Amino acid sequence: MSEQELKALRVRIDALDTKVLELISERARCAQEVARVKMASLAEGEVPVFYRPEREAQVLKRVMERNQGPLGNEEMARLFREIMSSCLALEQPLKVAYLGPEGTFTQAAAMKHFGHAVISKPMAAIDEVFREVAAGAVNFGVVPVENSTEGAVNHTLDSFLEHDMVICGEVELRIHHHLLVGENTKTDSISRIYSHAQSLAQCRKWLDAHYPNVERVAVSSNAEAAKRVKGEWNSAAIAGDMAAGLYGLTRLAEKIEDRPDNSTRFLMIGSQEVPPTGDDKTSIIVSMSNKPGALHELLVPFHDNGIDLTRIETRPSRSGKWTYVFFIDFVGHHRDPLIKGVLEKISQEAVALKVLGSYPKAVL
Ligand SMILES: C=C(O[C@@H]1C=C(C(=O)O)C=C[C@H]1O)C(=O)O
Structure with a gap:
C-alpha cells in the first residue's frame, strides 16, 4: 500500500470519527432528555427509575439484528453496551455490588452486563452482596448462580431463601482459567x-x-x-x-x-420488577409437600403448556429436616397469561411459591 493511499484512508477515518463523535453526543443529549421526562412524570414522593433493563435488552438486540458487519454482532453490541452505560450514567450512575475482591469473574460479569460507567463495590461474600442490595446501599448486586462444569452455586441459592430479592437480569461468561x-x-x-x-x-x-x-x-x-x-x-x-x-x-x-x-451464569439482583420484552425468563422457588409424586405434579403444568424449563435445582428447605425446595427457571414472563395460568396451578399444589423475577434473556 502506498503512503498516499494510507494518508487518504486516515483522512476518511478522521472524518468518520468526527461524525461518530457528534452522533454519540446527540444520543447522550437524548438520554438526558429522557431523564428530564422521567423526572417530570413522577408522582409525589415517587423515586425515579432511570435504569430500564428491558429497554436496554431491546436496544442491544436491535443493534445485533441490524448489524451488517464487518464487526461481529457481539462485538458491535459490546460497543453499544458501553455507550448506553455512559448515557445512563449521565442520567444517574448505577451503584452495583458484586462478589469481590476486585478482579473476580463476577466483576467481569457485572461489567459485561452494566458496562463500565457504574460505581462498583466489591463485597467479601455472596450473602453480603444480598445484604447490601437489601439495605438499599446499591441499586443492584451481581452473584454467580451456576457453572456449566460444576453446577449450582449453593450459597447464592440459599441466599434467595433468606432475602426478598428480585432478579432483574442474567449474564453468561465464558470462564478461562x-x-x-x-x-x-x-x-x-x-x-x-x-x-x-x-x-x-x-x-x-x-x-x-x-x-x-x-x-x-x-x-x-x-x-x-x-x-x-x-x-x-x-x-x-x-x-x-x-x-x-x-x-x-x-x-x-x-x-x-x-x-x-466452561461458562458461568450470573444473576443481577435488585428490587425493580422488569416488564416483558417478548424474550424473557422467569425464576421461581417452590416447596412441595413431601409426598410421592410431588415433583411430577409440579412439572405437569409446564409440560401441558409447552413451557421450556431451562433449569431445575433442589436445595434443603432449612425449615425442616428432609424437606426440599425447587429452584426452577423457565422461558416466559410471569405476566404472560399462559405463565400466569401455570403459576396459579402450581400454587394450588405447592406449600409455597415465590416468583424471584422475570427478566430479559441474556443478550450478550
Ligand atoms: C435513555 C433511557 O434510559 C436508560 C438509558 C438507555 C440508553 O442509553 O439507551 C436505555 C435505558 C435506560 O437504562 C431510556 O429509558 O430510554
Missing part, C-alpha cells in the same frame, strides 16, 4: 496452588496431569488467590484475565479449564 505466578516464583518450585474451590474443580484433570503432587488450597475467590501469590515464592494461583492483569502476574499456562465450553 490460567496458572499464574508472581515474578519471584520459580516454575519448578511450586509447592502450592491457590484458587476458589469451584475453579480448582473446573481444572481438576489438568492439575492431576501437570501438578499431581502439589497441594491445592481453596481460598475465598480467584482474585484473592492471585493477590496472595503476588508476594509468595513457591506458590501459583488459578484465576482469570482480570485478576492476572490487576496483580501483574505471569501466565505459566493458559486456558487450563477441563472443559473448553
Whole structure:
C-alpha cells in the first residue's frame, strides 16, 4: 500500500470519527432528555427509575439484528453496551455490588452486563452482596448462580431463601482459567496452588496431569488467590484475565479449564420488577409437600403448556429436616397469561411459591 493511499484512508477515518463523535453526543443529549421526562412524570414522593433493563435488552438486540458487519454482532453490541452505560450514567450512575475482591469473574460479569460507567463495590461474600442490595446501599448486586462444569452455586441459592430479592437480569461468561505466578516464583518450585474451590474443580484433570503432587488450597475467590501469590515464592494461583492483569502476574499456562465450553451464569439482583420484552425468563422457588409424586405434579403444568424449563435445582428447605425446595427457571414472563395460568396451578399444589423475577434473556 502506498503512503498516499494510507494518508487518504486516515483522512476518511478522521472524518468518520468526527461524525461518530457528534452522533454519540446527540444520543447522550437524548438520554438526558429522557431523564428530564422521567423526572417530570413522577408522582409525589415517587423515586425515579432511570435504569430500564428491558429497554436496554431491546436496544442491544436491535443493534445485533441490524448489524451488517464487518464487526461481529457481539462485538458491535459490546460497543453499544458501553455507550448506553455512559448515557445512563449521565442520567444517574448505577451503584452495583458484586462478589469481590476486585478482579473476580463476577466483576467481569457485572461489567459485561452494566458496562463500565457504574460505581462498583466489591463485597467479601455472596450473602453480603444480598445484604447490601437489601439495605438499599446499591441499586443492584451481581452473584454467580451456576457453572456449566460444576453446577449450582449453593450459597447464592440459599441466599434467595433468606432475602426478598428480585432478579432483574442474567449474564453468561465464558470462564478461562490460567496458572499464574508472581515474578519471584520459580516454575519448578511450586509447592502450592491457590484458587476458589469451584475453579480448582473446573481444572481438576489438568492439575492431576501437570501438578499431581502439589497441594491445592481453596481460598475465598480467584482474585484473592492471585493477590496472595503476588508476594509468595513457591506458590501459583488459578484465576482469570482480570485478576492476572490487576496483580501483574505471569501466565505459566493458559486456558487450563477441563472443559473448553466452561461458562458461568450470573444473576443481577435488585428490587425493580422488569416488564416483558417478548424474550424473557422467569425464576421461581417452590416447596412441595413431601409426598410421592410431588415433583411430577409440579412439572405437569409446564409440560401441558409447552413451557421450556431451562433449569431445575433442589436445595434443603432449612425449615425442616428432609424437606426440599425447587429452584426452577423457565422461558416466559410471569405476566404472560399462559405463565400466569401455570403459576396459579402450581400454587394450588405447592406449600409455597415465590416468583424471584422475570427478566430479559441474556443478550450478550
Ligand atoms: C435513555 C433511557 O434510559 C436508560 C438509558 C438507555 C440508553 O442509553 O439507551 C436505555 C435505558 C435506560 O437504562 C431510556 O429509558 O430510554
